[in-house]
Amino acid sequence: QQQVKQSPQSLIVQKGGIPIINCAYENTAFDYFPWYQQFPGKGPALLIAIRPDVSEKKEGRFTISFNKSAKQFSLHIMDSQPGDSATYFCAPAGSGYNKLIFGAGTRLAVHP
Amino acid sequence: NAGVTQTPKFRILKIGQSMTLQCAQDMNHNYMYWYRQDPGMGLKLIYYSVGAGITDKGEVPNGYNVSRSTTEDFPLRLELAAPSQTSVYFCASRLGQGSYEQYFGPGTRLTVT
Numbered sequence: 053q054q055q056v057k058q059s060p061q062s063l064i065v066q067k068g069g070i071p072i073i074n075c076a077y078e079n080t081a082f083d084y085f086p087w088y089q090q091f092p093g094k095g096p097a098l099l100i101a102i103r104p105d106v107s108e109k110k111e112g113r114f115t116i117s118f119n120k121s122a123k124q125f126s127l128h129i130m131d132s133q134p135g136d137s138a139t140y141f142c143a144p145a146g147s148g149y150n151k152l153i154f155g156a157g158t159r160l161a162v163h164p
Numbered sequence: 165n166a167g168v169t170q171t172p173k174f175r176i177l178k179i180g181q182s183m184t185l186q187c188a189q190d191m192n193h194n195y196m197y198w199y200r201q202d203p204g205m206g207l208k209l210i211y212y213s214v215g216a217g218i219t220d221k222g223e224v225p226n227g228y229n230v231s232r233s234t235t236e237d238f239p240l241r242l243e244l245a246a247p248s249q250t251s252v253y254f255c256a257s258r259l260g261q262g263s264y265e266q267y268f269g270p271g272t273r274l275t276v277t
Contacts, residue, residue: 058206084264095168095254095268096207141206150195150264151222154206 055079058142058155065132066163073127073158075142082144085118086152087127090139099140100127132162165190168269170255176275177245185240185272187255193267194260196238198222198230200251201271207254213238245276 057076065071073087086101102109102116102125109116115128125144129136139159143152171186189196194215199207199222209222213232227249229241238257242249252273256266 056206086264093270095256095271097268098265101264143206145264150258150266151197151209151212152207152266154199154208156206157204 056142056144056153056155058158060158061156062159062161064161064163067132067134069132069162071129071132071136071160071162073140073142073160074124075126075144075155076122076124077142077144077153078123079144079146079153080123081146082153084145084150085116085125086143086145087114087116088141088143088154090141090157096141096143129160132160134162134164136160137162167191168255168257168267170253170269170272172272173270174273176277177242179245179247179276181245182241182243183245183274185242185253185255185274187238187240187269188236189238189255189257189267190236191257191259191267192235193257194235195258195266196232197256197258197266198228198238198240199254199256200224200249201254202251210240210253242274247276250274250276 087099088096089099090096113130118125142155168189197212198210211230213219255269
């Protein structure tokens with residue numbers, strides 16, 4: 053049974069802080085590890101993703117760290133801003149049909 | 165490009181009624197997906213399609229049906245609506261092999277009472 057565990061469930065940081073969201077998975081066949089961002093009333097949108105051949109990827113203020121042996125990956129948001137307040141989902145997938153398996157989500161609030 | 169569009173935005177159904185949620189994409193994507201999102205939860209895959217005429221079940225297909233007669237459209241049919249189908253439904257599309265990003269529509273909020 054494919055299972056994805058995301059933590060924490062919610063997170064509050066001050067502007068400029070560095071929230072970290074973690075995702076643990078069981079299926080070793082996953083080979084695509086994305087984070088999606090969702091604002092209230094909107095559909096999720098891809099934020100950043102990593103393939104298993106690298107351990108870290110940075111895009112702007114967002115960084116994914118990937119630990120293949122521990123079957124975990126995490127999202128770091130540098131210099132967080134109030135506009136980053138949203139729900140974040142990890143959603144790993146296997147190759148082929150790319151059926152995303154979503155975590156339960158982390159609701160992030162960045163206070164000014 | 166409009167991207168992925170969904171209609172209606174909101175709908176209230178009575179138990180036992182049926183309806184079709186519409187999804188269309190204008191990006192010439194091969195793959196399309198239907199997810200449902202229950203309050204405070206992640207999305208769960210209902211059905212997906214890898215091209216016109218080809219569909220397959222996802223994690224939670226019971227109570228739903230799909231069809232894919234064209235590349236652009238991927239409607240989701242609810243037969244005999246039940247309160248357990250109260251949810252927000254998202255359609256997504258992806259270009260195909262070698263392209264992993266899924267593009268999501270704005271969602272349809274469905275309430276069954």
